[in-house]
Amino acid sequence: MTNLIRASMGLIFYSDHLANSGGPSNGFGSVFTERDGLENMDGRKGASIIYSCLFTLLVCMTFCVRPNIPSPSTSRARFASIKLYMMAWMILTPHTMLYWAALQWFQARSIGKKYASRGWTTAHGHFVVMGGFLACKEGVPYQVLSPRNFQELVDQNRITFPTVTNVNLNRQTQTHPLLSGACVLQTLWFVTQVISCAANGLETTPLEIATLILVVMNGVLLIAFWSKPLDVVRPIRIDLIDSNSDLNSPNATPNRTYRDDFFRENALTKRVRDLVEREALHILPQHIPIARRITVKVISILSAPIFKVARDLVALYFRPFAKDIVPGALSVPTFYASLDADTTITVYIPYVFGTIFGGSHLWAYFHAFSPDHDDLAWRISIVALAGVCGASLVVLVLCHFTQFCDDYFETSLTTFLAEGSGVLFGITMLFVVPTSILARMVMLIEVFIKLKEFHPVARQSLSWTNYIPHFT
Structure with a gap:
């Protein structure tokens, strides 16, 4: 009944929005205008543009952003606030959210494959990763099961x-097909409207372009989360066979799951951490030539301050992601991702999509906006966002390449290049975090400021309703 009410309310809001968009109805669920051209000059006022962009983005993220399962005591209001918090991060740093989604997807696929003979799929793996199973002792909730905990307990028949x-x-999924269909129609309407305006030579506002790019990024997020259950609010309880035992047996793998720290334990910063923590030459194998050991020692001493500042900045940036599953927790953290899911591929995701995200704004700047509305702050922010992510991507590729050469050739030169690329990566991180955050904040502010600068002619719109059937 709750789902049906939510679906009905969603359709009511959707129908009201379409009704306010203008245009006579033909009585058969589709709206057609008599002109196959431009609507009146007041057809796209600033308020209507803001409303359509925010409404579309909210509807899209409601379906694409999928939180982990909260603890049994979490209220509906608290769960809604968690989802809004995640939506805010999706707007601020969508490429970071894609990194988190990729980590969860790789882990979910691995679990699904491991238990495929039992009828499990990637969806079941997602359910484990998002904290879907709660261990109980004599019916009392005891501990949420991380992916590693779950697999160890199953393998040990506990x-x-x-x-x-x-x-x-x-x-378990808290959605309704009708509401999902309304989300698809609303997104399709917005995308068609923006593309139609651009195709017919009408100037598009920065807010619409920014919203369109975020919609596309949400689509990529949905691909990773396609099998992940949506808005599950209660975990499934599993009783321990031996209620007197702890989650980890004496012979079990050390409970590193409690230290699945998104910042400290991901491969993206592992090389930096290893370099900084080399405090003495004797930690290197003695068969390594003295020249190589001296090279590592000198570079480590000189670069330690740089890496410390870089690590602190990265830790600040990823603070919402740097959470652990503490003993006794009844739910996984908001942005939980298991260490086992971190691969070489996932390391590149935030930088690849960060470059694409910034580059798409740059492309829109040169192709969709009039030169009369040039803005230095807007231009610098989009160039900075694309530039720092692109530079980080190049340096990351260089780090992996020089490390491969060092492992293969094992010479003083390759060691120097490998360690030098690590130093370069640390220097790059000094600029990436503050620059990307500041650039994104400026972009979000500028899209609303520049909306007032557009002439009414730029706010004309096509009779897009000719192309999309919809309810009125």
Whole structure:
């Protein structure tokens, strides 16, 4: 009943929005205008542009952003606030959100493959990663099961393997097909409207371009989260077979899951951490030539202050992601991602999509906006965002390449190049974090400021309703 009410409310808001967009109805659920051209000059006022952009973005993120499962005591209001918090991060740093989604997807796929013989899929793996199973002792909630905890307990026959079918997962999902369809129609309407205006030579506002790019990034996020259940609010309880035992047996792998720290333990910063923590030459194997050991020692001493500042900046940037599963926790952190999911591919994701994200704004700046509306702050911010992410991507590739050469050739020169590329990466990180945050903040402010600068002619719109059937 709750889902049906939510779906009905969603359709009411959607219908009201379409009704306010103008245009006579033909009585068959589609709106057609008598002119196949421009609407009146007041058809796209500033308020209507802001409303359509924010409404579309909210609807899109409601469907694409999928939180982890909260603890049993979490209220609906608290869960909604968590989702809004994640939406804010999606607007601020969508490429970082894609990194987190990729980590969860790789882990979910691995779990799905491991238990494929039991009928499990990637969706079941997502359910584990998002904290879907809660260990209980004599019916009392005891500890949320991380992916590693879950697999160890199953392999050691310390819990009964849960019989969760796809039907059960669908029942856990808090959505409705009608509401999902309304989200698709609203997004399709907005994308068609923006593309149609650009194709017919009408000037597009920066807010619409920024919204369109975020919609595309949400689409990429949805690809990673396609199998992840949406808005699950209650985990499934599993009783420990031996209620007197702890989660980790004496022979179990050390509970490193509690230290699945997004910042400290991901491969992106592992090389920096290793370099900084080389405090003495004797930690290197003695068969390594003295020249190589001296090179490492000198570079480590000289670059330590740089890396310390860089690490602190990265830690500040990723602070919402740097959370642990503490003993006794009944839910995983908001941006939980297991260490086992971190691969060489995922390391590149934030920089690749960060470059694409900034580059798409740069492309729009030169192709969709009039030279009369040139703005130095807007131009610098989009160039800075694309530039720092692109530079980081190049340096990261250089780090991996020089490390490969050093592992293969093992010479003083390759060691110097490998360590030097690590220093360069640390220097790059000094600029990446503050520059990307500041640039993104300026972009978000400028899209609203520049909306007032556009002449009414630029706010003309096509009768887009000729192309998309919709309800009125």
